[in-house]
Amino acid sequence: MKRKFKCIVFLICLVPFIAKSQSNKTQILILGTPHLQQIDGVEAPMLDKVITKLDSFDFDVICIEKMSGELLYDIQSRQDSAFDGITKGRFGAEFLSLADTVQAINGVAFLEAKKNVLKQVSEEKLTINERKELLFNLLATTDLPSAALQYEYINNKTVFATDFEKYIANIIEKKIASQNEYYSLAASLAKRENINQLESIDNLQDEALLFMYYPDFVQEYKDQDGPLDQINELPVYQKINQLSQEGVQANDLSNLYAFFNSNEYKQQDYSGQWEIWLKTNFPSGADRARYALWEMRNLQITANIMNVVARYPERKILVIIGASHGAFIEKYLEQVEHLEVLKYN
Structure with missing residues (x-):
């Protein structure tokens, strides 16, 4: 009896620690x-208030809408022309070409560069030369934004x-000046948070698969006579145009970001741009496929986010991604145990 009493006391004392661990x-x-x-006329200072607000969350990890080097090289290795839009288009060609060049000039293979990156980004303090070495290893893995x-x-x-280093520096300076959310938003915030690398979580194979399965999709789209033609005229997209113009004029895009992350936008965007594919009637069923593959892409992105979660448990993670993805990804993540989905607004 005495031993049992001791066990009960021990468990009672342990409960606060268990509760803390679970929280x-x-x-x-x-x-x-x-x-x-x-957005016409956009400049980096227009994001200052957005970055300041995000900085208050004190994130440990920042993810961006880019495909990883592993995925890009995997798609390239298939030698399937259906995916040329990725590997030879704007989503992959530049990153792959630059990675191949750095690998050849610096004599470093992809896997070796990746191994170096994993070691280097974990260092608390890096010298200038160590940062330059990390920069080239990142480029060799297709990670231009982190470079x-x-x-x-x-x-x-x-x-x-x-000359080669100056050539690379010139490319990077042009990218930083390009007003892309990789550089103007994600990298700017990461520097404030003393983060060394941006995590790539995109998977952009949905459209390639759509055209592979349904080569007549574009023609069917043109032949349809219905609400798809009126999407851009919907109030939600008119409001986006208005907030974009007002933000540029005011040198502040914070209201635009507040709207993009509101329930109002998420609900109206879903109805206007995605649910509509379930209400059309393409003869081939390509409209249903368009919706299914969009869900697939968002599920794949979520899987990549969970890969990041596995490497950074109990940390605070920011995912910067095109606004139409937001509601889908939140829907999936909210079902995962031991995750808390934060709100921007």
Whole structure:
């Protein structure tokens, strides 16, 4: 009896520690963003208030809408022309070409560069030369956005001394000036948070598969006579245009970001841009496939986010991604145990 009493006392004492352990959830914020290059007149200072607000969350990890080097090289290795839009288009060609060049000039293979990156990004303090070495290893793994982040950390740009290094520095400077959310938003915030690498979580194979399965999709789209033609005229997209113009004029896009991350936008965007595919009637069923493959892409993105969660348990993670993905990804993540989905607004 005495032994049993001791066990009960022990368990009672242990309960607060168990409760504390169970409350340490990994926290994730899905930040819906416009694709900044599509906004006329956008400049980096227009994001200052957005970055300041995000900085208050004190994130440990930042993810971006880019495909990983492993996935890009995997798709390229298939030698399937159906995926040329990725490997030879704007979503992959630049990253792969630059990675191949760095691998050849610096004599480093993809896997070796990746191994180096994993070791280097974990270092608390890096010298200028160590950051330059990390920058080139990141480029060799197709991670141009993280290389640009490292470039921003390097105050003395004279370390880029050779013709090749100056060539790379010039490419990175052009990217930083391009007003892309990789650089203007994600990298700028990462530097504030003293983060060394941006995590790539996209998987952009949905459209390639759609055209592979349904080569007449575009023609069927043109032949349909219905609500698809009126999507851009819907109030939700008119409001986005208005907030974009007002934000540029006011030199502040914070209201636009607040709207993109509101329940109002998420509900109206779903009805206007995605649910509609379930209400059309393409003869081939390609409209249903368009919706199914969009869900597939978001599930794949979520799986990649969970890969990040596995490597950073009980941390605070930011995912910066096109706003139309937000509601889908949140829907999946909210079903996962030991995760807390944060809200921007």
